[in-house]
Amino acid sequence: MxxxxxxxxxxxxxxxxxxxxxxxxxxxxxxxxxxxxxxxxxxxxxxxxxxxxxxxxxxxxxxxxxxxxxxxxxxxxxxxxxxxDKTQFKEQYRRYMQLEAEAVSLWHYAVSVLPGLLQTREYARELLSLGGWTGSELEAQIDARLSRRAILAEPDAPPFRAIISEAVFRTPMANAQEWHAQLCHLLEVGSQSNVTVQVLPFSAGLYRLASTDIWFLRLPEGKTIAYAENEARGELIEQSETVESLQRRYDAVRDQALSPGDSRKFIQCLLEETPCITPT
CATH class of the missing domain: 1.10.260 (434 Repressor (Amino-terminal Domain))
Incomplete structure (x- = not known):
């Protein structure tokens, strides 16, 4: 042997x-x-x-x-x-996770799915299952994803802004009750003083981040880095000029999004299954 x-x-x-x-x-x-x-x-x-x-x-x-x-x-x-192991991610995402834990503020734009920090267990389960995870590996990935949510609940939690495309809300979960619970969770987390949730409505038309899920992290030393991802890959971006260009695009998207108050009303309309009329 x-x-x-x-x-x-x-x-x-x-x-x-x-x-x-x-x-x-x-x-x-x-x-x-x-x-x-x-x-x-x-x-x-x-x-x-x-x-x-x-x-x-x-x-x-x-x-x-x-x-x-x-x-x-x-x-x-x-x-x-x-x-x-809670860090079973690609190398760039592994480093992003470390930086996320150190960040003093976070901004996110979600084009296709809710950001991980705002997901319920069942939303994460459905999403990861669609990605091919099964069995014990699936459970490990869900636990790893949900463990990140603790960032927002800490006494010195960083401010977090999420701008979420209306397309995300128009793509519900397979189970209506679980989708209802996810929307309720979104309202609950969005009521925290350090969390801002905004909806980017279809009426905003075309915009410059139309196909990119992106995170911005401001680090303790003042530097901001970005992490852009799609279904196939992710890219950690640290070059100042590129990050600044992406931030300008993000700012433009934020200007087109509903206010936090109107965004909350939009989500409540979905919960009540009433027409959600967004400002034009």
């Missing part, structure tokens, strides 16, 4: 550590992915994704790998560490 390596050092990044261990064990046993598939019964593509860090797999497949490689409990322990 190969010597068991201590779960230290590299395990500061548990997901990467788990994938690395899988690659090293398969290499040392001189088996291909297809041979592994033939021996254990799972499709070879699952093992390929696990070795790339794209998925963690389930406990059954990890236990089978432990038995096959003769490493009783090692892979399962690494799998559990990776599963509980």
């Amino acid at each position: 190969p010597n068991r390596r201590a779960v230290t050092g590299r395990s500061r990044e548990p997901r990467r550590r788990f994938a690395q261990e899988l690659r090293q064990l398969r290499s040392s046993h001189k088996v291909t992915l297809r041979q592994l598939s033939d021996r254990l019964g799972w499709d070879y593509s699952l093992f390929a994704k696990m070795e790339k860090g794209e998925t963690l797999g389930g406990p059954e497949v990890v236990e089978a790998l432990d038995a096959f490689y003769g490493t009783p409990g090692l892979l399962l322990a690494l799998w559990e560490l990776a599963l509980s």
Whole structure:
């Protein structure tokens, strides 16, 4: 049986550590992915994704790998560490998360979905499920997302402004009761003194952030950085000129959005299922 390596050092990044261990064990046993598939019964593509860090797999497949490689409990322990890791994100998003926790103020424009800081558990569940997450990995991702909401509840919570496209509100959840709960949660959080929620109505017409979800974070030293993302990728932007240009676009969108008071009325209309007439 190969010597068991201590779960230290590299395990500061548990997901990467788990994938690395899988690659090293398969290499040392001189088996291909297809041979592994033939021996254990799972499709070879699952093992390929696990070795790339794209998925963690389930406990059954990890236990089978432990038995096959003769490493009783090692892979399962690494799998559990990776599963509980709250920073299972791409590198730029990982750094963004660190900066978000340090920020003294936050601004966000949401073009397609509600920002994570304002999501309920069921909204996050539906959204992440559509992204392909399932089982225990899905639950870990939901917990990681919801843990970020604590930023807004701290005694010294930073001011947070969210401008949300009307399109987000016109795309309800599959479950009407859960959507109702999400809208109520939005009103509740929006009533906090440090949180401002504004709706950008369809009547605003075309605008310069039409296809970009974007965050702005002002850091303690006064510098502002931006993080732009879509369904496929995210980009951390730190170049001053680019950030300033994006901020000007954000300011223009804010000028076109409903006031916080009118935005609250808009959400209440949705809750009451009455026509929401926005100013033109």
